[in-house]
Every structure is written in structure tokens, then in C-alpha cells.
Amino acid sequence: MKRTDLIRYLKQHGCELRREGGSHSIYENPAKGLRTPVPRHREIADLLAKKICRDLEVPEP
Known part of the structure; x- marks a missing residue:
């Protein structure tokens, strides 16, 4: 699965970016x-x- 698709899916279900780490x-x-x-x-x-x-x-998608 592409990362952008996963992020879009999570946002559709109410999830938010909390912070950026080193590699995550x-x-x-x-x-x-x-x-x-x-x-x-x-x-x-x-x-x-x-x-x-x-x-x-x-x-789950």
C-alpha cells in the first residue's frame, strides 16, 4: 500500500498527525x-x- 493512500485512509477515519519523528x-x-x-x-x-x-x-483497509 502506498503511504499516501494509508495517510488519506487514516484521516478519513478521524486520525491526525501528532508529530514528526526521525524516521516515522x-x-x-x-x-x-x-x-x-x-x-x-x-x-x-x-x-x-x-x-x-x-x-x-x-x-482495516
């Missing part, structure tokens, strides 16, 4: 108070994308 962006689901890092690669493996969604309690 930290996204938060403010409704649930959950945070998780999203790597800055152009392609993100499907399993990792599903894990990010599970960590933020967002439906």
Missing part, C-alpha cells in the same frame, strides 16, 4: 487516545498497514 510520523486517533508510528517509506507492507489500523482502532 506519529499519528493519533483522538477519539480513542491511541498513537502509533507510521514509517516514511513510499510503500508500506499490507501487514504493517493492517497493524497500524488495529493500533489506532480503525477498520
